[in-house]
Amino acid sequence: MKPTKKTVEEAIQKVDRDRVAFGKHPDDGVPRIRTFEHQTERYPVLEIWAEAHRPPIDENVIDIDDAMSGLRDLGFDASQGYHDGALADQIGINLLRSTLSSPDEKLDMVDVQVLEGERVQRELSDIKRSKKIVAQAKARHKPVCWACNLDFGEKYGPLGVGYIECHHVDQLSGREGTNQITSVKDLALLCSNCHRMIHMKTPCLTVAELRDLIAEAERALIMKGTSGG
Known part of the structure; x- marks a missing residue:
């Protein structure tokens, strides 16, 4: 069965659970991951679209443009909420590089400061386990x-x-x-x-x-x- 809005939301919830359980998504830091934005968070397009099929399919057989189009058709913000970089870690590295005055500067010399810790309330469904x-x-x-x-x-x-x-x-x-x-x-x-x-x-x-x-x-x-x- 092709993805529906409900199964895409379930796939997003699965990624959210993974992020809570493992501290970050397993794709964080991997270059060239196409993502889309949903409720201020970014999610990997291919993984979400593959997981949203019933039953789930291998993401390697999915065409990225078809997935993006499918997400848009279901009402998700996939028109501009994606990039050809990576997820959080790689995005941070790219931002650091853009602040360097010289290509010879070392990344480890840049003192990074960000705001974190805001509590966000989400409604999640989970699968009951014994x-x-x-x-x-x-x-x-x-x-x-x-x-x-x-x-x-x-x-x-x-x-x-x-x-x-x-x-x-x-x-x-x-x-x-x-x-x-x-x-x-x-x-x-x-x-x-x-x-x-x-x-x-x-x-x-x-x-x-x-x-x-x-x-x-x-x-x-x-x-x-x-x-x-």
């Missing part, structure tokens, strides 16, 4: 990341003992309707980083795919080390 099934999954399995084998207790000592996150293999956000059954076998245990990385694609990666990416990255590091690069 703490009971999460607790059962954590009780059944050792609290070790299934993708990278991180044990928080070994990494952080007593502070991290027993900590692990639960990932729904069948994303709740992609399900139609309500009150659908979830069992322990539908959950995977992941560390915070792997949990974030597995959701970097829409639809999300499988645990096996993420494990393969980690192994590939580790092999590349080994090769780089042996080659002296």
Whole structure:
């Protein structure tokens, strides 16, 4: 099903939840991200448009101009509220560069001051999750990341003992309707980083795919080390 105003708003709410949970959006600081403005905040066009489909689709198959046109047709301010820069981090870097009197000046010498901390009230809808099934999954399995084998207790000592996150293999956000059954076998245990990385694609990666990416990255590091690069 093509995006509707409601599903776009739901996709925006998902990004808002990610920003609260992780401090910033995962695309923050990545160059060449097209964004649009909604209620004074900026959102990544391709991610929102992909997430707003039912079921969600891969953002890599979306034409940016079609997405912008679709957002405008649904009443969103996508005519002028976007840019070809990045999100917050990259925008800040570009603004810093524009203030430098010489291209040879170093960015780290610029003292940046901004106003922050204003409270903004928003109405958000969320997907109800069961703490009971999460607790059962954590009780059944050792609290070790299934993708990278991180044990928080070994990494952080007593502070991290027993900590692990639960990932729904069948994303709740992609399900139609309500009150659908979830069992322990539908959950995977992941560390915070792997949990974030597995959701970097829409639809999300499988645990096996993420494990393969980690192994590939580790092999590349080994090769780089042996080659002296």
